[in-house]
Structure formats: C-alpha cells, structure tokens
Amino acid sequence: MTQRLTPEAARALYESQDVFALGRMAHARRLELHPEPVVTYIVDRNINYTNVCVSGCRFCAFFRAPGDPQGYVLSHGELEAKVRETVELGGYQILLQGGMHPDLGLDFYTDMLAFLKARFPQVAIHGFSPTEIWYLGQAAGLGHAEVLRRLVAAGLDSIPGGGAEILTERMRALVSPRKCTAAQWLEVMREAHAQGLRTTATMMFGQGETLDERIEHLDRLRALQDRTGGFTAFIPWTFQPANTRLAAPEASAVDYLKTLALARLYLDNVASVQASWVTQGPMVGQLALLWGANDFGSTMIEENVVAAAGVHFRLPEAELRRLVEAAGFAPRRRTMDYTLLE
Template sequence: MERLTPARALYLWDMHDVFSLGRLAHQRRMELHPDPVVTYIVDRNINYTNICSCGCRFCAFYRPPGDPEGYVLSTEQLLAKIQETVDLGGYQILLQGGMHPDLPLSWYEAMLRTIKGAYPQVAVHGFSPPEIWFLSQQEGRSVTEVLERLRQAGLDSMPGGGAEILVDAVRARVSPRKCTAAQWLAVMEAAHALGMRTTATMMFGVGETMAQRLEHLERLRALQDKTGGFTAFIPWTFQPKNTQIAAAEVSSHEYLRFLALSRLYLDNFPNIQASWVTQGPHVGQLALWWGANDFGSTMIEENVVAAAGVHFRLPEPELRMLVERAGFIPKRRTMDYTIIEG
C-alpha cells in the first residue's frame, strides 16, 4: 500500500464512511498480524500524586499545589497497591503523576528503587514526556541524564501520556504550561536513543481540526521512521465532564473512523490499541474490526479518566470473554508485545 500523505488521508476521511474505512483498516491489520490474536496486559495505573502545576484545562484529576485535596502517596500506600496488583495476577504498573514543584529527581529515584527492591518482577511503565521535561528543567539537567538516572533506579519503559494533540496551536489553548510538541517528541527520541521502548498516544476531540489531527500522526510517523522505538499507538477521546473545556463528546462513530484512519496512516506502528476505557467495552470490541489488534490493559485502577465521569472496568476474565466474543483469541503480553502465554 502506498504511504498516505496528509492530503490523501483527508480524502479518505471525506470519501469513506465508517464501514469502508473499517474494512480498509482491518485488511491492513490482518496483513500485519495474520493470526486472529488480540493482545492485552494485566496492570494497574498508579497515580503517585495528583498535585500538578500545569493546570491543563482538559484535566479533571489534578489539584494545584497547596490544594487541600492534593496528595502524594506514601511508601506504604504505594507498596500496598502493587501487592494488590500482584495478587490479582498483574505484572506491570503504569506509574504517573503530575508536575509537582516540590518533588526532586532524587525522590523519584528513591520511589523506583523501593518498588524494584520489593517487587523486582514487576515492570515499571512510568512517567510521561511532560513529567520528564519538567524534571529536566527543574533540576537543570539534560533529558538524557534524567532518563538515565530513572532507568538505573528501575524505570523499564515510558508511556506516551501528555501528547494530547502534537500541534502547539492546540496545546496553547488546552495545556499552555505543558511542554511543547517538539519537546514531547525530543523526550521520546532521547528515550529511544537509550534503548527504552515507549508508546504513543493521542487525545482528540478538544476542538482541533482534522488537519491538526493528521499533523499529530505525521509527527509520530516521522519519529518512528527515525527511531523505531514506539511499540503502539493509543488514541482516545476527550471526556469533557468536570473539565474547563466546553466541547461535545466525540461519538463512537467518529472514534472508530479515526481509529481506522490511524491504522492506515501509521504504517510503521505494529500495534494499535482499542480504547475501551473511554468508549466502553462494546465499542472496544468493534475497534478490533476497525484496525486495533490490542485490547489494552485490565485497568485494575484508573483515576484520570474516572475524574471526568467515565468509570469502565474490565476484570481479566471479562476482558478475555469480550475478545473471544468479538471473534479473536486473547493473549497476555508484556509492554514490548512479547506474548507470555500459549
């Protein structure tokens, strides 16, 4: 298939309905993954703090410094959450917080060493480019040095949070105090240069144009051409409840269309993840026929989307049943998509 240009992608978007785009995307997915396997991971999102100085307008989870509802998890609370995860069959934690002005790099290193000392078998998929960039600026250290120190302390891989839309005109409106699009990409490039695998994300539906969505995809594809360090792309829809942005919620119809377009555009991304956390499990099932080959995480805990009023949960047996009823074979994986069963 000839590589899509933004103009060609826009033509596809305008000329194809949800079903024809879905057929094209599923065909591409089956070319990449001929076996009818859908992967997933058993992990837990742990938000070590909700204190954040960014004040993003789309976020219902954060609390500003000094807010009485702000928290930082104690060591005991953190380890209790990980123990519960292990007891439920989990083998990875997604560790994210905010841009906390009073937590130095040494605090993060100590947290990682504590986790790995107590649970060496648990992978830490942690932080995000905005957190790393913030730490770099706060410490007066290079992004590479910050990443190296965190890796030595126990960080295994990095999620793609904080991408939103990788267009500064959009970021200036919805997250003006967060790192720029170029800075987000620079952190990812530095991580890849160190051999660290990461994911890439996109939160759409904050009033951006289709051209801006395609610019986001183009920038991700260009970096993946250069480094090959992204394992997956995870698009999800903005949830407006309890936020400072008045926007209509993106429909499931539009979500599926854009998921399909993403599979066609990101021709160098091996994996595309369904976002049942925002869309619900049944749209998640449909996503498996619209280009996605991964069902994400069991999400033993999730707080950020929940703060916007969305509370979908999937215990592992139910997740596997949904995948099977959609016509696929569920298999556990690691962050780098190594299959760990069957």
C-alpha cells in the first residue's frame, strides 16, 4: 500500500518536484487504482434554475442580486424543454443548481423535483450544492438533515460538490462571507452520506489562497471520506477572474496540472479524479489524463456559470471521445456513481 501523504510531505512534494515529475507520480497512482486503459465521462446538462442569489460571492460573475432586472427563475415549462432536449441528445442526467434565492421556499424545490421526476423518471437529478442545502435548512427552520430527507423523497438522486471553493475559514471570509462555513459545508456532505446519497467533491483554486490552504482543503475532504466513503470523485478547477469582483491572476496550466497531480496523490481514498476541460480547454484537459485524472467529466450540453466569466469551451460527445482516444484511452459512458454504461 502506498504510504499516506501528510500535509507537510504534500507541501514538500509540490515544491520540490516539477510539473512533469509530479505528473508521472500521479499517473502511476492513477494506474494503480484504474489499470484498465479507460477514461469515463457522463452525458448531462447543467441547468441553473435561477441566477438570483444573496451570497454575493466575489468570484461569481453569474449571480444577480434580488430585484435585479436580469434575475430569473425558470418555469416548469422551461425546465421541461431543457430536459427533453437533453434526453433527445442522449443525456441521462441533469446537474441542477441555482443560488441562495430569498423568495423560494422549500416547496419550490420539492415541487420542481417531483415535476421533473414525473416527466423524466429515467433522468438522474444531481442537484443542489451543500451551500444551497444549508441555506434552505436555515431559511425553512428545519435544518439541513430534514431538508435533505424531503429533497430525496421528492426525487433528488445525488449531490454535486459545488460551493466548496477553498475549505478554509480565512478564504471563505474573504471571498464568500455570506455562504455556509467550511465546517457547515462538510457537515451537509456528512449528513448526505449518512442518508445514503453519493456526492462529488470539488475545489476551485487560484483565488489567492496559499498552498497550505489547498492542502488543508484536500486534508478535510480525505478525513470525511475516511468516515463516510460517500465521495465518488474529486473535481478541481481554476478560478476564472473575468467579469468578477475578485482581483486574482488566472492560475496557469502548470499550476492546474501540479495541483491536480497532488490531489490524486493526496486523496488516496477517493476513487476518481476528474479533468476540467471546461476551465482549461480541451488540450490541457487531455493532458490532465496523464496527470492523474481518470475521468473527463461531462459533455455539458449547457453551462452558464463559467461562461459568465467569459470562458466558453464546449465539447460535443463525438469530439470528447476523440480527445480521449487520442490520449491513448478508451472512452466509456458512466453514471454519477461510476457504473459503466457501455
């Protein structure tokens, strides 16, 4: 068994190894976990049911404050049209996320889930970040555990890892002070796992955090995974500064690849690591498959949040498969829990 990295060893490794050496180590670890020459992906669509949010995160170019004329809430008819198009394009999952909308009660969310499940029972709903769930629990006076139970009863299948950013209190106070704390984010995930939900975990880096804070983020995820085993995958991506209120230089491809590789080495209990072609572009995304990633993410029939920051990479399924094959792997469709579909 590979010896578990400590935070101190992880820091030393990142600082002492160049991008290629760290990549070779991460790829070797990936092959230990997934020796077959396969790269997985999912066909789904990101649907943002609203862009209204009271959080006002400094890194977000997508949200609109309550009362803004550009704010919206999708109707059931608009949601149905988006999901129907997704199914027609071969999709079998939607990623459903919005903001912390002060005027939407819990009934809005359960009604939305029930409506979609009634019309598209074959489509998995991967929805609502821990920040949304914590906010709903507080607003409804029910707490996050009861909110989770009601969402699952209405049709929620799994939870994405959004809203994590960097799981340190200093960074959250700096860039998203109105969101739940790092400890509260982790508590929602712990409870979700306890209720039998599988979830992903994420990290958005390049916001001005230190290397130690990135490692602390990884360490907190690894500790929770030791307790619950509920994370199916880890998805790191870089902050996109355009059109935001956060002055931070965009992280380089080298920084992305080194951080990706370090995550693969550190998260020894998370089976899969996903490449982020959405923020890095398809070529760096392809390189990520040799830097520790074994998953190429989603075809993303629709994506709005990163696009609001001026990044508009798109990959039709045929092109996604071609890129995976050109990197030397066989592309395979999967579900959220990494069950292979082909």
